[in-house]
Amino acid sequence: xxxxxxxxxxxxxxxxxxxxxxxxxxxxxxxxxxxxxxxxxxxxxxxxxxxxxxxxxxxxxxxxxxxxxxxxxxxxxxxxxxxxxxxxxxxxxxxxxxxxxxxxxxxxxxxxxxxxxxxxxxxxxxxxxxxxxxxxxxxxxxxxxxxxxxxxxxxxxxxxxxxxxxxxxxxxxxxxxxxxxxxxxxxxxxxxxxxxxxxxxxxxxxxxxxxxxxxxxxxxxxxxxxxxxxxxxxxxxxxxxxxxxxxxxxxxxxxxxxxxxxxxxxxxxxxxxxxxxxxxxxxxxxxxxxxxxxxxxxxxxxxxxxxxxxxxxxxxxxxxxxxxxxxxxxxxxxxxxxxxxxxxxxxxxxxxxxxxxxxxxxxxxxxxxxxxxxxxxxxxxxxxxxxxxxxxxxxxxxxxxxxxxxxxxxxxxxxxxxxxxxxxxxxxxxxxxxxxxxxxxxxxxxxxxxxxxxxxxxxxxxxxxxxxxxxxxxxxxxxxxxxxxxxxxxxxxxxxxxxxxxxxxxxxxxxxxxx
Numbered sequence: 001x002x003x004x005x006x007x008x009x010x011x012x013x014x015x016x017x018x019x020x021x022x023x024x025x026x027x028x029x030x031x032x033x034x035x036x037x038x039x040x041x042x043x044x045x046x047x048x049x050x051x052x053x054x055x056x057x058x059x060x061x062x063x064x065x066x067x068x069x070x071x072x073x074x075x076x077x078x079x080x081x082x083x084x085x086x087x088x089x090x091x092x093x094x095x096x097x098x099x100x101x102x103x104x105x106x107x108x109x110x111x112x113x114x115x116x117x118x119x120x121x122x123x124x125x126x127x128x129x130x131x132x133x134x135x136x137x138x139x140x141x142x143x144x145x146x147x148x149x150x151x152x153x154x155x156x157x158x159x160x161x162x163x164x165x166x167x168x169x170x171x172x173x174x175x176x177x178x179x180x181x182x183x184x185x186x187x188x189x190x191x192x193x194x195x196x197x198x199x200x201x202x203x204x205x206x207x208x209x210x211x212x213x214x215x216x217x218x219x220x221x222x223x224x225x226x227x228x229x230x231x232x233x234x235x236x237x238x239x240x241x242x243x244x245x246x247x248x249x250x251x252x253x254x255x256x257x258x259x260x261x262x263x264x265x266x267x268x269x270x271x272x273x274x275x276x277x278x279x280x281x282x283x284x285x286x287x288x289x290x291x292x293x294x295x296x297x298x299x300x301x302x303x304x305x306x307x308x309x310x311x312x313x314x315x316x317x318x319x320x321x322x323x324x325x326x327x328x329x330x331x332x333x334x335x336x337x338x339x340x341x342x343x344x345x346x347x348x349x350x351x352x353x354x355x356x357x358x359x360x361x362x363x364x365x366x367x368x369x370x371x372x373x374x375x376x377x378x379x380x381x382x383x384x385x386x387x388x389x390x391x392x393x394x395x396x397x398x399x400x401x402x403x404x405x406x407x408x409x410x411x412x413x414x415x416x417x418x419x420x421x422x423x424x425x426x427x428x429x430x431x432x433x434x435x436x437x438x439x440x441x442x443x444x445x446x447x448x449x450x451x452x453x454x455x456x457x458x459x460x461x462x463x464x465x466x467x468x469x470x471x472x473x474x475x476x477x478x479x480x481x482x483x484x485x486x487x488x489x490x491x492x493x494x495x496x497x498x499x500x501x502x503x504x505x506x507x508x509x510x511x512x513x514x515x
Contacts, residue, residue: 007062007077011084011142014058018051018089022096022121025112026050026466031120047120051089055138058085059145074150075143082142086135094131097122196354203346211342213458215414218349219407220454223431224438224446225356226403231432232440232489233369234396235376237297239428240284240304244401246311246423247280248273248408250320253418256330259321266332270409277405278398285397289390292379304428312420325419329412345414352410356403357443363399372396373441430454433471437478439485448487 021027030050031043040046059078097118099106106113122130172178181187203211223245230238251273255264288299311320320326332339332348339345363369371392374382383389412418430453438449452474457467478485 004080007080008084010058010061011081011086012088014054014061014081015085015088015138018054018085019092021050021054022093022117023110023112024466024469025117027120028112028114028117029466044120044123052137052141055082055085055141056145056148058082059142059147060149062142062146063149071147071150074146078143078146079139080142081146082139083135085142086138089138090131090134093118093121093134094127097127097130101127199350200347203343206346208342211346213455215342215346215349217450217454218346218353219411219414220431220434220450221353221447222349222356222407222410223404224434224450225353225360225443226400226407227431228435228441228443228446229360229363229372229403230396230400231435232442233364233376234372234393235379236393236396237293238300238397238400239297239425239432240300240302240307241400241404241431242423242425242427243284243304243307244277244281244404245408245411245427246307246418246420247277248405249412249418249422250311250326250408251276251405252409253326253329253412254319256413257326257328259326259328263330266330266413269330270332270406273409274402274405277408278402281397281399281401282394284401285394289393301425301428304423304425308420308423308425311423321419323420325417325421326412327417329416329418331413331416342414345410349410352406356406359399360443368392368395376441429471433475437474437485439488442485442487442489445485445487445489449485452486 027047027050028043031046034040034046034049035043058081062077062081063074096106096110096113100113100115100118121134123133125133173182184190202214206214223241226244227238227241230236230241252266252269254260255262255269255272256266284300284303288296291299310316312323314322316322339348363372371382371387374385374387375389375392379389408418411422434449434453435446436449437452438447439445453471457470
C-alpha cells in the first residue's frame with residue numbers, strides 16, 4: 001500500500017507541476033525557443049518536450065533511493081504515477097480545450113490560456129480524444145521514467161561516469177610530455193600566463209554587445225568574490241551587500257560628474273570610493289558583531305534598504321540626485337586618452353578580477369583566512385582556541401565591502417549613470433545566489449555562478465519575464481541535487497562527503513553483524 005500511495009502522490013505532484021507550467025505560459029515559450037533553435041515548422045514538439053521531461057521525472061521519483069528490488073516493481077510504481085498525472089493533466093487539458101472551443105473568454109481569469117496554446121497541447125484534436133491521448137502518453141512516460149531511474153541506480157552510471165573521467169585525467173597526466181611539463185618548476189605560472197593572454201585577446205574577437213554583457217558578468221564576479229569572503233569563508237550572512245556597491249558608485253559619481261563642479265579624475269575617485277565602502281563596512285560590523293544567522297541577515301538587509309531609500313529620498317537629493325540619479329559620470333583616461341567604450345572597459349574589469357582573485361588567494365592561505373574558516377565551521381570553538389572573532393568579523397566585513405566599492409566605481413563609470421534602482425535588494429540576492437550556486441568559498445565557483453546567473457539570461461533573453469521564477473527553481477534544484485555548488489571548494493566538498501558517510505554506530509543490526 002505504501003508503494004501505491006507513493007506512486008499516486010508522485011503522479012499528482014507532477015500533474016500539478018505540468019498544469020502550472022501551462023498556466024504560466026511556459027509551454028508556448030519552450031515551443032518557441034526549441035522551434036527557433038532547430039528550425040522546426042511547429043511549436044508542438046518543444047512544448048511537449050518540457051511536459052514529458054516533468055512526466056519522466058514523476059515516474060523516476062517513485063523509485064526513490066533505489067530500494068526497489070526488481071524492474072517489475074519499478075515499472076508498476078512508475079505506471080501508477082503516470083496514471084495519476086495523466087488523469088489530472090488530461091482532464092485539465094480537455095476541459096480547457098472544451099471551454100476555449102465553446103467560445104468562453106477564459107483569458108479573463110487565466111491570461112496564458114490562448115487558443116493557440118490549447119492547439120499545441122491537444123494536437124488540434126477534439127477535447128475528449130486529446131485527453132485520452134494525453135492520458136496514454138503520460139502513463140507511458142511515468143513507466144519509462146521509473147525504468148530509467150531503476151536502471152541508473154542498478155548499474156551506478158553516475159559512479160561509472162565519474163570513474164571514467166578520473167581515469168581519463170590520470171592517463172592524460174601520465175603522458176610523458178605532460179609529465180615533463182608539469183614537473184617544470186614554473187609550469188603553473190605558464191598556464192596562468194596563457195590563460196591571461198586568452199583573456200586579453202577576447203575583447204578583440206567579441207563585439208560591442210558581448211563586451212558589455214561579459215563586462216557586467218565581470219563586475220558581478222568582483223562583487224561575488226567580495227561576498228564570498230563574508231559568506232563563503234567567514235560564514236556571515238549579509239543581505240545588504242548592495243549598499244557597499246552603491247557607496248562606491250555614488251562616490252565616483254559625485255566626484256566626477258559635472259553637476260557637482262568637483263570634476264576630479266577617475267583614478268583619484270577610485271581609491272576614495274573603495275575606502276569609503278570599507279569604512280562603511282567597518283561601521284556596520286561594529287554594532288552587529290555579536291549577532292549570528294538570521295538576526296545578522298535581517299540587520300544587513302535593513303542597512304541595504306536604508307542606503308537605497310536615502311539615495312532615493314528628497315533629504316539627500318542635492319548629493320544623490322534623488323530618483324533621477326546622477327548622469328554624466330566621469331570615466332578613466334590614460335595619458336589623455338579617455339576609456340569611454342565597452343572594449344576598453346573590459347580590460348579594466350579584467351584587471352579588477354585578476355586583482356580580486358590575487359587578494360582572495362593570498363587571504364585564503366594566510367593566518368587571517370584560516371581564522372575565517374575556523375569561525376565558519378564553529379565560532380564558539382574558534383573563540384575557545386584563541387581566535388579573536390570580533391576583530392576577524394570586522395576585517396571580513398571591511399574587505400568584502402572594499403570589493404563591492406571597487407565594483408560600484410567601475411559600474412557607475414562604465415554606465416555613465418548611477419541611480420537608486422541599480423542597488424535594490426535583488427542585487428544583493430543575485431550576488432548571494434551566484435556565490436551559493438557556484439560554490440561557497442570557491443573562486444572558480446564564483447566565476448561559474450556569475451556566468452550562469454548573469455550570462456545565461458542574456459543568451460536566453462526570451463526568458464527575461466521568468467527570471468525570478470528561474471532563480472527560485474535553480475536554487476531549489478541546486479540545494480537538492482548539488483548542495484555544494486557547481487564548482488565547490490576542496491574543503492567544502494570533503495565536508496559534505498563526510499556528512500554523507502553513515503556512522504558505524506547507526507547501521508542497521510543486520511548490516512553491523514554482516515547478516
